[in-house]
Amino acid sequence: MPVWQINITTNPNGGPTKPARFEFADPPPQVQAGDQVFWSNNDSQPHHPVPDDPSQSGITEFMPTQIAAHASSPTFAFGKAGTVGYHCLLHKDETGSIDVGAAPVPQA
Numbered sequence: 001m002p003v004w005q006i007n008i009t010t011n012p013n014g015g016p017t018k019p020a021r022f023e024f025a026d027p028p029p030q031v032q033a034g035d036q037v038f039w040s041n042n043d044s045q046p047h048h049p050v051p052d053d054p055s056q057s058g059i060t061e062f063m064p065t066q067i068a069a070h071a072s073s074p075t076f077a078f079g080k081a082g083t084v085g086y087h088c089l090l091h092k093d094e095t096g097s098i099d100v101g102a103a104p105v106p107q108a
Helices: none
Strands: 003-011 021-024 036-041 049-051 082-088 095-100
Touching: 021 095
Parallel strands: 003 036
Antiparallel strands: 003 021, 049 082, 082 095
């Protein structure tokens, strides 16, 4: 199974009226149910991504604790296919989603 990385970054396009803000980078497009995924925090602040609806993702949480600055989470796997929305518990306007494809059918 492949291992995929989702990055957390700071959007540098801030300005006098719009400060730089944290954001989830675009997720990898080829993730399938059962693939291993981890979060990479490339920012100076901690983050704690969680699924919007655990019944949608097939898992109740991506990790039990927040990700420290400049660190990575343990790996996890999405339990089923579908679009999974997520947000950061520490930064409410930090949101994202990932389209998880169906796991391949094993060849007999």
